[in-house]
Amino acid sequence: MVLFNKKEDCCxxxxxxNICPKSAIDMVPDExxxxxxxxxxxxxxxxxxxxxxxxxxxxxxxxxxxEKPLVYAVRHKNENELLTSRSGAMFIAISDYILTHNGIIYxxxxxxxxxxxxxxxxxxxxxxxxxxxxYVQSDLNETFEQVKDDLQNKxxxxxxxxxxxxxxxxxYLLKNKIDTKNLYVCDIVCHGAPxxxxxxxxxxxxEKKYKDDIIAVSFRxxxxxxxxxxxxxxxxxxxxxxxxxxxxxxxxxxxxxxPSCSVCRYTNFRRPADITLADYWGWKKVSQEFNADNxxxxxxxxxxxxxRNVFENVKQYxxxxxxxxxxxxxxxxxxxxxxxxxxxxxxxxYIKHGFTYVGKKYGNLGWMERLKYIMLKxxxxxxxxxxx
Numbered sequence: 001m002v003l004f005n006k007k008e009d010c011c012x013x014x015x016x017x018n019i020c021p022k023s024a025i026d027m028v029p030d031e032x033x034x035x036x037x038x039x040x041x042x043x044x045x046x047x048x049x050x051x052x053x054x055x056x057x058x059x060x061x062x063x064x065x066x067e068k069p070l071v072y073a074v075r076h077k078n079e080n081e082l083l084t085s086r087s088g089a090m091f092i093a094i095s096d097y098i099l100t101h102n103g104i105i106y107x108x109x110x111x112x113x114x115x116x117x118x119x120x121x122x123x124x125x126x127x128x129x130x131x132x133x134x135y136v137q138s139d140l141n142e143t144f145e146q147v148k149d150d151l152q153n154k155x156x157x158x159x160x161x162x163x164x165x166x167x168x169x170x171x172y173l174l175k176n177k178i179d180t181k182n183l184y185v186c187d188i189v190c191h192g193a194p195x196x197x198x199x200x201x202x203x204x205x206x207e208k209k210y211k212d213d214i215i216a217v218s219f220r221x222x223x224x225x226x227x228x229x230x231x232x233x234x235x236x237x238x239x240x241x242x243x244x245x246x247x248x249x250x251x252x253x254x255x256x257x258x259p260s261c262s263v264c265r266y267t268n269f270r271r272p273a274d275i276t277l278a279d280y281w282g283w284k285k286v287s288q289e290f291n292a293d294n295x296x297x298x299x300x301x302x303x304x305x306x307x308r309n310v311f312e313n314v315k316q317y318x319x320x321x322x323x324x325x326x327x328x329x330x331x332x333x334x335x336x337x338x339x340x341x342x343x344x345x346x347x348x349x350y351i352k353h354g355f356t357y358v359g360k361k362y363g364n365l366g367w368m369e370r371l372k373y374i375m376l377k378x379x380x381x382x383x384x385x386x387x388x
Contacts, residue, residue: 004057012137013169019176032195054171056265070311072321073321075089076089081093087298090318094158103158113203117139118140135219136193139196157182162193164265184307184310186275188278189330190264192257192261193258214236215235217234225294253340255362263336267336274303275303279296283297285327290321
């Protein structure tokens with residue numbers, strides 16, 4: 001049984017692993033840290049279910065989608081939720097609605113030392129770990145099986161993730177003939193899934209540099225405003241906040257993304273989810289005042305009637321403006337993120353020399369990192385003076 005001919009053909013959604021009736025498939029990291037299915041040929045019965053469940057290769061259906069999605073700019077009315085979320089906190093509004101109905105929330109959280117994994121939450125406290133963008137491909141673990149069990153137990157479920165993962169989940173449930181009337185799927189407009197190994201090594205680099213343990217991370221710290229993209233780390237011993245852009249710079253070079261991201265099937269308005277969330281870049285086309293304080297605004301695409309029902313039920317908790325597809329168009333609603341021409345060389349260098357070497361060669365480690373940090377501090381002081 002051959003699941004893919006080249007790495008670009010696999011998004012790592014785990015649908016094939018979970019549907020295997022003999023548990024003959026394991027998800028194994030490659031040298032870049034991305035998980036790929038590996039078949040134990042000794043117990044594989046060649047049933048073909050793993051091939052049939054793959055929507056990344058076979059395509060995905062959207063029979064319940066509106067002809068065009070309903071488009072909104074959204075901000076949560078609760079300022080604390082707004083400030084502690086990445087954009088406009090629409091995910092909080094949706095997940096709060098599910099939780100009030102004794103539902104289950106699935107999203108990206110942390111395991112071990114800030115390793116990004118998908119988790120199951122039944123309370124707001126557990127759910128709050130899913131707040132904020134996490135620019136690393138999440139390990140989905142056994143969440144597909146958990147969702148199946150929750151739905152069979154008549155629980156309401158909200159599953160959030162990248163569109164390749166949510167599409168895989170829906171295909172897995174369909175092939176298992178699971179009733180999905182209580183399932184609500186939320187995907188994101190994804191720029192690409194970076195390597196878990198690069199994130200792991202960067203965490204280690206920061207801790208070694210400052211000789212301290214990291215106790216909190218933010219991939220995009222709102223201290224610099226919603227539109228800025230600056231990562232931050234809180235150190236344990238000194239409680240110092242370290243602000244950097246090294247990981248961010250590597251991310252936007254498209255040099256550490258999963259190979260499949262360069263041929264993503266989901267960069268369009270036909271979403272494999274009931275609701276799609278993103279930062280609303282270009283929000284001023286809708287209103288000059290809606291996000292004047294730069295605290296964040298969500299782009300919300302309501303794709304199905306089920307999604308519309310949820311939106312109607314959370315209206316009391318959000319401020320929103322109607323918009324349209326032509327006012328919210330952004331690159332990853334049109335085309336995949338093109339892989340860097342230096343990608344292969346980067347990974348050869350990484351495998352041979354390690355993270356610090358590629359961080360300096362392709363990123364901004366060293367004196368460039370320090371210079372950018374000083375400039376960020378200066379901008380912050382100037383912003384404070386202007387506001388004062």
